Amino acid sequence: NAGVTQTPKFQVLKTGQSMTLQCAQDMNHEYMSWYRQDPGMGLRLIHYSVGAGITDQGEVPNGYNVSRSTTEDFPLRLLSAAPSQTSVYFCATTPGRSYEQYFGPGTRLTVT
Amino acid sequence: GENVEQHPSTLSVQEGDSAVIKCTYSDSASNYFPWYKQELGKRPQLIIDIRSNVGEKKDQRIAVTLNKTAKHFSLHITETQPEDSAVYFCAAFLGGGYNKLIFGAGTRLAVHP
Numbered sequence: 001n002a003g004v005t006q007t008p009k010f011q012v013l014k015t016g017q018s019m020t021l022q023c024a025q026d027m028n029h030e031y032m033s034w035y036r037q038d039p040g041m042g043l044r045l046i047h048y049s050v051g052a053g054i055t056d057q058g059e060v061p062n063g064y065n066v067s068r069s070t071t072e073d074f075p076l077r078l079l080s081a082a083p084s085q086t087s088v089y090f091c092a093t094t095p096g097r098s099y100e101q102y103f104g105p106g107t108r109l110t111v112t
Numbered sequence: 113g114e115n116v117e118q119h120p121s122t123l124s125v126q127e128g129d130s131a132v133i134k135c136t137y138s139d140s141a142s143n144y145f146p147w148y149k150q151e152l153g154k155r156p157q158l159i160i161d162i163r164s165n166v167g168e169k170k171d172q173r174i175a176v177t178l179n180k181t182a183k184h185f186s187l188h189i190t191e192t193q194p195e196d197s198a199v200y201f202c203a204a205f206l207g208g209g210y211n212k213l214i215f216g217a218g219t220r221l222a223v224h225p
Contacts, residue, residue: 001176004211009188033213040121040213040217040218041116041217042201042216042217042218043156043201043213043215044215045212045213045214048212059214090155090156099144099146099161099205099215100146100158100161101146101158103156103157104155105154105155106155
């Protein structure tokens, strides 16, 4: 099993550009989440999904969109990148009847 | 809103000493409290967790205590080793909703040989 995979590992964007961060899992976990990690601030929840077709906002959803068309994939879209979105982004999954989160390796995004 | 406060932000100990990290949370309905270890450039890894119906849990050199009345929980690492050096995060799972883990800001632990 690959577990939770994220692509790309690194990305540099210019202000105003758009892009999609990919997250995929092969563990058949129902729940998936996106976090951003900034220095000195821990991880903050952006969006999450309790299953295919269902998404909801976390603590810091502004500037990001998500969709969940399949159990396996949970992409995060930045429609118009801003320097404030420079961060490390982690995707995480959770089995349906558990609290434990399994994190992906992360994507380091820089917006100039 | 709900938050988790974590102290200290940095902690420096000598190898073999104990290290204690403390967290407080605001949502009295929180019922699950994990601790994560993150090494430089790596993903967070769960090291221990505790549920609200338990006061203490131990796994070899690490232990976690929970005081629900005071809404605080702590991580204890005994006989520290240089490989324990990392950033440690506490988190609280909010009651009443799915999977809303709120993280503390982290503690950078340095264990000196």
